[in-house]
């Protein structure tokens with residue numbers, strides 16, 4: 001059926017295909033891993049540490065481990081029972097710090113509540129902190145003229161999606177919704193480093209809608225499915241959706257499907273660019289983890 005004139009006039013955002021961009025990056029990494037292996041007789045290694053058996057964590061960890069194998073990175077699978085003590089977990093981190101075949105260490109978050117997340121993160125060698133979440137790496141990210149050894153993967157994925165889509169950040173107004181240590185805060189710091197003017201909104205921010213409406217670039221990282229509506233967004237803005245929220249869907253194999261923080265169907269009609277969930281920031285986060293591991297290994301091997 002021919003579209004009505006109203007439909008023809010309706011603007012459609014450019015959908016940023018994170019899955020395809022991630023695939024391109026993964027094949028670039030694969031080539032570099034082969035070169036390293038020929039030159040040094042060694043491949044990069046990544047330890048992905050999973051404590052306990054949370055279903056969502058297990059599935060993310062499996063995606064990460066599979067992605068490693070696909071590009072030729074050696075995956076060290078460390079699965080630790082829920083009841084592990086903080087001291088035992090830290091001893092495991094020390095063992096991985098000392099293992100010369102391990103170039104990156106990722107401890108999947110959240111950890112069980114009896115373990116102090118900060119105490120564990122502090123023990124990861126900053127040279128192997130491919131998650132970029134060690135306070136020294138975050139601290140350097142926050143300081144002018146300093147560069148961390150690694151940038152956090154989800155935030156780095158957001159910036160990479162913008163740049164690979166030809167969206168410049170310099171001089172733009174960016175609004176980040178969320179201020180967590182893992183996403184909101186570091187993505188704000190990265191945008192600031194890239195010369196955006198950054199507003200960080202959170203659960204105590206009044207007038208959120210009108211703040212978002214000012215933004216050329218919106219980064220959504222709140223953990224609330226479909227929270228950001230079409231009429232909150234400025235015409236032609238770039239909207240990057242970090243949210244990965246499980247919503248019930250009986251037609252899905254698992255009974256759940258991932259949903260973003262953005263009301264995709266509405267926002268598509270207003271924004272200039274938008275990332276989908278699934279297939280947006282998620283796959284790019286994993287590609288950035290592989291890239292950080294490669295970079296860490298290169299740095300070590302070239303020493």
Ligand SMILES: NC(=O)C1=CN([C@@H]2O[C@H](COP(=O)(O)OP(=O)(O)OC[C@H]3O[C@@H](n4cnc5c(N)ncnc54)[C@H](OP(=O)(O)O)[C@@H]3O)[C@@H](O)[C@H]2O)C=CC1
Nearest residue numbers: 154178179180183202203221222223242243244281282285
């Ligand atoms: N694709 C990826 O690579 C990743 C995706 N994620 C996903 O991103 C989302 C956020 O994760 P994470 O940062 O860990 O979550 P957290 O729960 O740690 O943080 C959420 C942040 O959003 C803010 N917030 C919550 N509700 C509102 C609201 N109604 N209005 C304004 N701000 C709000 C909170 O404010 P306050 O600080 O005041 O509490 C907080 O700063 C989740 O869906 C998660 O699954 C997370 C990591 C990586």
Ligand SMILES: Nc1nc(=O)c2c([nH]1)NC[C@@H]1CN(c3ccc(C(=O)N[C@@H](CCC(=O)O)C(=O)O)cc3)C=[N+]21
Nearest residue numbers: 060107108109110131153244258278279280282283285
């Ligand atoms: N130390 C640590 N580092 C992290 O980077 C980290 C973490 N802990 N804890 C949890 C969050 C979440 N996260 C995601 C990674 C990939 C997808 C992803 O690939 N999602 C796919 C599919 C998801 C699905 O089908 O369920 C997509 O969006 O297309 C999602 C979420 C990393 N995190």
